[in-house]
Amino acid sequence: MSQSRHVPVMLQRCLDMLAPALTGPGAVVVDCTLGLGGHSEALLTQFPEARLVALDRDKEALRLSGERLAPFGDRATLVHAVYDELPDVLDRLGIPRVQGILFDLGVSSMQLDEADRGFAYAQDAPLDMRMDQTTGMSAAEVLNTYPPGELVRILRAYGEEKQAKRIVSAVVRERGKEPFSNSARLVELIRDSLPQAAKRTGGNPAKRTFQALRIEVNGELSVLEQAIPAAVKVLAVGGRIAVLSYHSLEDRLVKQVFAAGAANTAPPGLPVVPERYQPRLKLLTRGAELPTEEEVAENRRAAPARLRGAQRIREEAE
Numbered sequence: 001m002s003q004s005r006h007v008p009v010m011l012q013r014c015l016d017m018l019a020p021a022l023t024g025p026g027a028v029v030v031d032c033t034l035g036l037g038g039h040s041e042a043l044l045t046q047f048p049e050a051r052l053v054a055l056d057r058d059k060e061a062l063r064l065s066g067e068r069l070a071p072f073g074d075r076a077t078l079v080h081a082v083y084d085e086l087p088d089v090l091d092r093l094g095i096p097r098v099q100g101i102l103f104d105l106g107v108s109s110m111q112l113d114e115a116d117r118g119f120a121y122a123q124d125a126p127l128d129m130r131m132d133q134t135t136g137m138s139a140a141e142v143l144n145t146y147p148p149g150e151l152v153r154i155l156r157a158y159g160e161e162k163q164a165k166r167i168v169s170a171v172v173r174e175r176g177k178e179p180f181s182n183s184a185r186l187v188e189l190i191r192d193s194l195p196q197a198a199k200r201t202g203g204n205p206a207k208r209t210f211q212a213l214r215i216e217v218n219g220e221l222s223v224l225e226q227a228i229p230a231a232v233k234v235l236a237v238g239g240r241i242a243v244l245s246y247h248s249l250e251d252r253l254v255k256q257v258f259a260a261g262a263a264n265t266a267p268p269g270l271p272v273v274p275e276r277y278q279p280r281l282k283l284l285t286r287g288a289e290l291p292t293e294e295e296v297a298e299n300r301r302a303a304p305a306r307l308r309g310a311q312r313i314r315e316e317a318e
Contacts, residue, residue, distance in 0.1 A: 008038035009104065009302040010291050014242045015046050017284055017309045018100040021240040022047040029100035030090075031055070032083035032231065037065030039102055044072045050100075052076045053093065055083050057132040057218075082132075084226035090234055097236035103243040105224070105250050106301065124184035129210075129217045139213040143186070144179040148172050158221070158249065159212030166193045167209060183210075211247065221249060228257040232281065235312040240284065242309045251288055251306045258283055258310045280316060284309035 008014075022029055022043070027050045031040045034056040044052055052075060056062050062078050069076045079089050083103065090098065127140035143151070148168050155164035170193040171180070180186055187206040194205050215221055231241055245251040261281030266273045288306035296303045 007299050008042065009106065009244055009299065009305045010289075010295065010307050011039065011042055013289065013307060014039065014102060014104075014244070015042060017242045017307075018043070018102065018240050019047075021099040021238055021311070022050045024099070025049045027051070027099040028053060028095055028097075029102070030086065030098050030231075031102050032086060032227065033102075033104045034065050034078065035061055035104065037068040039104060040065065040069060040076065043100075043102070044069065044075055050075070053089065053095070053098070054078050055081045055086065055089060057082045059132070059134070082223055082227075084223045084230060086227065087230050087234060096234075097239070098234055099236055099239045101231045101235060101239070101241040103227070103231070103241075105220075105244060106246045106305070124182055127180055127183050127186065127213075129214045131218050136219075137217060139217050140180050142213060142216055143171055144175050154216050155209055155212045157212075158215040159208035159210075160248070161208040161212065163194055166195075169193075215249075221253065224250060224253055228254055232257065232261055232310070232312070233316065237312050237314060239312045240309060241312075242284075242307065245288075245306045245308075246304045251308070254308050255288070258308060261310065275314070278314060280312065280314050281310040282313045284311055 018029065021027065027047065029043050029047065029050050029052055031043065031052060031054040034040055034054040037054070040052055040054050043050065052069075052072070054065070054069075054076065056065070056078075057080065059080060062080055066078055069078070077093065081089050090096070127138060127143065129139040130136055142154075146154070151168045151171065152164045155161040155167060161167065167190055170189050171186075174180070174185075174189055186209070187204075190206045190209055228243065235241060243254045245254055258281060262279045262283050264273060264277060264279055266277035270277075285308050288308050290307075291302040291305050
């Protein structure tokens with residue numbers, strides 16, 4: 001698998017957004033979603049004074065990016081961890097505050113391209129979808145064991161799938177005959193259970209169901225709910241955070257955390273706003289920034305990306 005074709009999404013824009021915080025000596029930048037190391041390599045190259053801490057829950061990703069980042073020696077510290085564990089990781093490394101943080105919440109290209117992981121609906125593979133294959137339930141177990149109501153909830157909430165009920169009743173009927181194990185059977189079942197009109201819109205009809213299963217299997221939204229506030233907390237004053245999301249649920253979470261941090265929390269009517277009520281964050285994006293048309297033409301995985309950034313402007317209120 002060639003790494004050269006995996007162009008990290010909105011790479012230059014992310015680097016530019018973090019740059020003002022990373023030019024000084026001793027700056028620490030955290031890549032919370034290391035993947036194949038594309039963003040990390042660019043950060044280490046562009047900011048020669050900076051030290052990198054990078055996290056990933058996928059051991060195979062850590063191995064591959066470890067090779068890629070080896071030339072940077074001890075400037076790069078790679079850690080097997082989920083990104084909501086960031087405070088503990090920094091604690092162990094003796095780093096109280098960091099200057100830059102990057103999240104790229106897309107499934108790593110490697111996971112999508114590795115047939116045997118079952119993330120992709122374009123090829124037949126075991127229905128696994130775990131980013132860390134050493135722990136937790138696979139997608140097949142979720143499909144085979146969750147009560148129908150719970151499956152409907154997951155498809156609606158995480159996949160924004162309007163046909164959730166139809167798909168789930170087909171799944172329940174079929175799993176009674178034989179448990180699910182591979183992706184092709186699920187894709188075929190989804191195709192067969194959707195009305196004609198639904199098949200004509202928006203790409204592969206299985207896409208939303210696969211997204212929903214992936215989010216459920218990896219606990220992505222609950223992890224993110226913890227991770228973004230925790231990341232904001234460890235930012236030094238002047239530090240910056242950039243987050244790339246790929247669907248509206250993630251983007252909404254990021255937006256809420258940033259908006260809360262950028263809000264003045266004083267009770268109305270105070271003539272002077274005391275320090276503890278002042279905003280802690282300054283937003284660096286107006287709404288979410290989208291990739292350019294050129295970038296989407298070069299890298300179709302960039303199409304759904306939304307970038308938001310914020311800068312820490314004062315310490316937490318005590």
